[in-house]
Amino acid sequence: MIALILDLDGVICDTAHFHFLAWERLAAEYGYQLTQDDNEKLKGVSRADSLKFILKLANKTLTHSEFDADLVRKNEWYLELVKDMGPSDVLPGVPEFFAQVDDLKLPLALGSASKNATMVLTRVGLVEAFDAIVDAGHVKQGKPHPETFLTAADMIGFPPSQCLVFEDSAAGVQAAIAGGMRAIGIGKPEDLPGAIMHINNLGEFDFDFLDEL
Numbered sequence: 001m002i003a004l005i006l007d008l009d010g011v012i013c014d015t016a017h018f019h020f021l022a023w024e025r026l027a028a029e030y031g032y033q034l035t036q037d038d039n040e041k042l043k044g045v046s047r048a049d050s051l052k053f054i055l056k057l058a059n060k061t062l063t064h065s066e067f068d069a070d071l072v073r074k075n076e077w078y079l080e081l082v083k084d085m086g087p088s089d090v091l092p093g094v095p096e097f098f099a100q101v102d103d104l105k106l107p108l109a110l111g112s113a114s115k116n117a118t119m120v121l122t123r124v125g126l127v128e129a130f131d132a133i134v135d136a137g138h139v140k141q142g143k144p145h146p147e148t149f150l151t152a153a154d155m156i157g158f159p160p161s162q163c164l165v166f167e168d169s170a171a172g173v174q175a176a177i178a179g180g181m182r183a184i185g186i187g188k189p190e191d192l193p194g195a196i197m198h199i200n201n202l203g204e205f206d207f208d209f210l211d212e213l
């Protein structure tokens with residue numbers, strides 16, 4: 001049997017866009033216009049590493065306390081953007097995908113780099129669907145390190161070779177591969193090298209494919 005490990009932002013809900021809007025606002029304060037290309041590199045990257053990346057792009061330095069304060073401000077803006085999310089705010093095909101997982105009784109874990117993962121999952125009404133939830137609070141090393149997915153695999157009791165990861169970020173696909181897992185890319189092949197298949201959303205996944213693994 002194959003176990004599934006899902007990323008959250010950009011796979012289950014469109015929170016990747018809300019992260020972008022919050023970072024864009026902060027980058028503008030540094031005099032830098034954040035682009036969609038920059039954003040591709042931020043997907044799946046932890047909050048602190050994302051800020052370090054933006055500071056480099058903006059050629060800006062902050063003191064430790066300014067750095068910490070800006071992390072808090074970015075998160076406050078993000079929380080404001082997600083506060084009205086509800087069960088209808090999932091990406092296309094998500095309800096059908098979860099119905100299939102339930103029908104087939106497939107083990108399911110979450111592997112997210114977000115400290116807000118459980119809160120977002122609760123808002124969209126999917127927290128109970130998971131056998132295990134691993135977020136940034138559970139791991140020392142974020143994606144592209146494999147710790148997030150290895151911890152998830154361990155919690156559901158499956159070896160990496162029997163886990164299939166669904167990811168919208170390059171860092172996440174790399175993390176899955178580094179952990180000895182296969183990954184399905186949610187997005188364009190050029191943005192997600194190494195994934196064994198690319199789809200636009202979870203609804204396009206054909207569960208018969210699991211028999212080939």
Ligand code: B16
Pocket residue numbers: 007008009010016019042043044045046047050075111112113114115116117136169
């Ligand atoms: P937070 P995922 C990641 O979540 C996002 O892709 C990334 O853009 C964000 O910076 C990171 O979580 C940290 O999120 O600020 O909420 O802790 O895609 O791994 O589910």
Ligand code: MG
Pocket residue numbers: 007008009010011016043044167168169172
């Ligand atoms: Mg993601």
